Amino acid sequence: MYVYDQYDQRIIDERVAQFRDQTQRYLAGKITDEQFLPLRLQNGLYIQRLAPMMRIAVPYGLLNSKQLRKLAYITRHYDKGYAHVSTRQNIQLNWPLLEEVPDILAELAEVQMHAVQTSGNCIRNTTTDQFAGVARDELEDPRPWCEIIRQWSTFHPEFAFLPRKFKIAVCATEEDRAAIHAHDIGVELVPNAAGEIGFKVLAGGGLGRTPVIGSVVSEWIEKKHLLTFLEAILRVYNQHGRRDNKFKARIKILVKAMGIEAFREAVAKEWALVKDGPSTLTDEEIARAKSFFTDPAYEPFDDAASSAALAEQAAADPIFGNWIKRNTVQHRVPGYQAVTISLKLTGHAPGDITDRQLELLADLADQFSFGEIRTTHQQNMVLADVRQQDLYALWQQLQAAGLATANIGYLTDIICCPGGDYCSLANAKSIPVAEAIQSRFDDLDYVYDLGPLELNISGCMNACGHHHIGHIGILGVDKKGEEFYQVSLGGSQAKDASLGKILGPSFKQEDMPEVMEKIINTYVDLRGEEETFLETYRRVGIDPFKERVYAKAD
Amino acid sequence: MPRLIKNGEVVTDERWQAPDAEAEQAAPGAIATLAQWQTLADKSGSAVQLEPGDGVEALLPHLNELALVAVNFPVFTDGRGFSYARELRQRGYTGELRAVGAFIRDQLHYLSRVGFDAFQMLDEAELENALASLGDFTEHYQAAIDQPLPLFRRRA
Numbered sequence: 001m002y003v004y005d006q007y008d009q010r011i012i013d014e015r016v017a018q019f020r021d022q023t024q025r026y027l028a029g030k031i032t033d034e035q036f037l038p039l040r041l042q043n044g045l046y047i048q049r050l051a052p053m054m055r056i057a058v059p060y061g062l063l064n065s066k067q068l069r070k071l072a073y074i075t076r077h078y079d080k081g082y083a084h085v086s087t088r089q090n091i092q093l094n095w096p097l098l099e100e101v102p103d104i105l106a107e108l109a110e111v112q113m114h115a116v117q118t119s120g121n122c123i124r125n126t127t128t129d130q131f132a133g134v135a136r137d138e139l140e141d142p143r144p145w146c147e148i149i150r151q152w153s154t155f156h157p158e159f160a161f162l163p164r165k166f167k168i169a170v171c172a173t174e175e176d177r178a179a180i181h182a183h184d185i186g187v188e189l190v191p192n193a194a195g196e197i198g199f200k201v202l203a204g205g206g207l208g209r210t211p212v213i214g215s216v217v218s219e220w221i222e223k224k225h226l227l228t229f230l231e232a233i234l235r236v237y238n239q240h241g242r243r244d245n246k247f248k249a250r251i252k253i254l255v256k257a258m259g260i261e262a263f264r265e266a267v268a269k270e271w272a273l274v275k276d277g278p279s280t281l282t283d284e285e286i287a288r289a290k291s292f293f294t295d296p297a298y299e300p301f302d303d304a305a306s307s308a309a310l311a312e313q314a315a316a317d318p319i320f321g322n323w324i325k326r327n328t329v330q331h332r333v334p335g336y337q338a339v340t341i342s343l344k345l346t347g348h349a350p351g352d353i354t355d356r357q358l359e360l361l362a363d364l365a366d367q368f369s370f371g372e373i374r375t376t377h378q379q380n381m382v383l384a385d386v387r388q389q390d391l392y393a394l395w396q397q398l399q400a401a402g403l404a405t406a407n408i409g410y411l412t413d414i415i416c417c418p419g420g421d422y423c424s425l426a427n428a429k430s431i432p433v434a435e436a437i438q439s440r441f442d443d444l445d446y447v448y449d450l451g452p453l454e455l456n457i458s459g460c461m462n463a464c465g466h467h468h469i470g471h472i473g474i475l476g477v478d479k480k481g482e483e484f485y486q487v488s489l490g491g492s493q494a495k496d497a498s499l500g501k502i503l504g505p506s507f508k509q510e511d512m513p514e515v516m517e518k519i520i521n522t523y524v525d526l527r528g529e530e531e532t533f534l535e536t537y538r539r540v541g542i543d544p545f546k547e548r549v550y551a552k553a554d
Numbered sequence: 555m556p557r558l559i560k561n562g563e564v565v566t567d568e569r570w571q572a573p574d575a576e577a578e579q580a581a582p583g584a585i586a587t588l589a590q591w592q593t594l595a596d597k598s599g600s601a602v603q604l605e606p607g608d609g610v611e612a613l614l615p616h617l618n619e620l621a622l623v624a625v626n627f628p629v630f631t632d633g634r635g636f637s638y639a640r641e642l643r644q645r646g647y648t649g650e651l652r653a654v655g656a657f658i659r660d661q662l663h664y665l666s667r668v669g670f671d672a673f674q675m676l677d678e679a680e681l682e683n684a685l686a687s688l689g690d691f692t693e694h695y696q697a698a699i700d701q702p703l704p705l706f707r708r709r710a
């Protein structure tokens with residue numbers, strides 16, 4: 001994992017001092033609300049329905065145990081003892097006090113953390129695959145590139161007042177686990193015809209009110225040009241992105257308006273100005289970034305023997321065996337496995353985690369996974385480097401703490417925004433809908449039988465819960481002051497990214513479990529052998545679902 | 555006469571007056587709007603003010619002749635001027651580059667990084683206080699006009 005040197009630390013410390021001063025001036029009435037707004041946003045602070053909401057950056061989802069303990073401490077001392085994992089791998093607090101935010105930032109800086117540019121119209125936290133570095137299907141570890149982008153984008157003086165927020169994601173696998181098509185810029189490590197690995201760069205993806213899948217700006221650029229190419233895209237966007245209408249200000253609108261050809265030309269023109277200049281990456285810098293993401297001290301294991309021993313344990317304790325099957329994935333190193341810890345226990349807001357659980361996970365990370373843990377954009381956590389022989393002991397401890405729900409990738413592993421319970425922009429609540437659906441589908445065997453199914457819920461069209469790219473998406477809408485829910489089907493965040501199609505008129509909250517059941521039953525009736533929900537939907541289209549859901553009761 | 559920050563101190567500008575967009579031609583001593591400036595036959599020693607949306611394109615053939623480029627920030631959240639400034643510097647403009655308008659002191663540091671060397675704030679009373687914000691950070695990751703080498707080329 002990346003470790004700060006004196007430069008990184010100084011930059012972050014100076015940021016804390018700067019924001020402390022800004023907050024004092026604000027509290028003393030020397031800065032207006034309007035002026036303070038972008039300053040606090042770029043330090044992660046929203047003012048929300050009940051209290052400020054603070055978003056802490058977790059660069060590309062990577063945390064160490066020391067940081068987890070600090071987060072636990074912060075939630076206990078400055079908040080109400082729990083935190084929330086966001087769909088962009090960050091951590092959110094729902095109840096901090098404005099006056100105390102500078103102190104929280106100072107606490108974070110002690111463990112090389114911050115809330116820099118976690119909101120506001122600037123370049124946000126760069127995200128990636130939660131299995132980066134351990135995935136079998138990976139071309140190369142994307143995290144050094146994320147760190148290079150993090151440093152470049154941190155306090156970038158030219159791009160701190162963009163038309164709108166700007167999100168970058170990086171992936172290095174065929175199966176895109178970072179939703180790069182739904183980002184303002186998506187970067188994918190790919191080989192060119194000669195086999196040299198470089199970057200394919202997409203731009204103009206995004207969700208929100210006008211969901212768009214990103215377009216290719218360049219099929220391949222040499223690695224050393226990454227930053228200058230990003231600068232060129234941002235320069236075009238900063239100058240030409242719309243500023244007259246906040247809902248048309250994202251780069252996706254600009255790319256559509258210009259057309260991808262003209263956009264590419266504009267980028268090429270800006271790129272010519274900076275290409276091969278000082279921001280061109282050096283071999284030394286690339287090597288330095290990579291040096292932080294080398295293999296931990298893996299022990300040699302005999303693959304067959306280790307797997308066989310695990311299979312035996314799994315057979316002896318079927319509940320454990322089931323968890324292994326649902327929540328762990330293969331590791332590229334024999335004898336190891338990556339474990340996803342579900343934060344989707346029915347009855348708890350999806351993605352919420354308590355201070356005690358954070359501390360437990362810190363201990364478990366130390367004990368079982370080289371002291372590191374990851375957050376996922378599906379609002380779960382991952383211990384990426386667990387020895388197969390330790391899985392049983394790990395599982396027992398997770399189970400005792402309510403962290404062993406075996407539902408990763410299934411219907412009840414719901415992605416859900418905070419919605420009307422916390423968010424002042426909400427049209428409708430989202431957490432109770434998630435809970436009602438989890439409760440309705442409480443038979444896990446049935447849920448497994450349904451196969452991989454992503455259900456995403458947002459409380460308004462800002463789409464924090466990524467409803468457009470859920471296989472099933474639920475969107476809170478306002479119908480004459482009442483909370484209603486619109487359902488869409490067929491979205492996907494994977495390589496074959498697609499946007500969901502609206503099923504029809506929206507529903508009342510209490511009807512949602514019933515509606516879900518009808519959708520699911522339609523799938524079960526129509527599915528072919530081994531066919532997933534998404535495959536069935538793509539084969540049969542939306543009509544059979546529509547007919548079933550809106551059929552008049554006789 | 556406007557007061558502004560230049561070379562790290564508050565000074566009074568005795569030379570240039572704000573543009574008058576109503577006038578057909580810029581009066582002598584007044585900064586020209588882009589439209590007025592474009593009609594000037596002789597651009598040597600001239601001063602022009604860019605508004606958001608103007609772009610820098612029209613200025614590029616005349617960078618050596620210009621004495622002053624002012625970039626207006628009618629609202630502080632419109633960041634187009636940051637790109638204008640940096641691009642002008644990257645393309646070789648060496649004259650005075652002045653930020654004018656509603657920008658706030660907390661932006662001074664970024665403004666100076668992208669190449670502005672003069673700051674004329676709407677709120678003149680803030681100028682003395684604002685000086686402190688110029689030095690909010692003593693180290694930076696990325697290359698900019700004040701520090702052409704990114705940190706990765708300088709890390710010890």
Ligand code: HEM
Binds near residue numbers: 464
């Ligand atoms: C509770 C306070 C929150 C507020 C006020 C808020 C506000 C917003 C707004 C206004 C947008 C739309 C931006 C646009 O279309 O340009 C947005 C998008 C987004 N939010 Fe939130 N949000 C909140 C919480 C969250 C949480 C908890 C998450 C994660 C679970 C989240 C994740 C996202 C994501 C991923 C997007 C991007 C969708 C896209 O790509 O357009 N937000 N948020």
Ligand code: SF4
Binds near residue numbers: 417424461
């Ligand atoms: S989707 Fe809407 S309701 Fe949900 S957190 Fe985002 S802004 Fe709030």
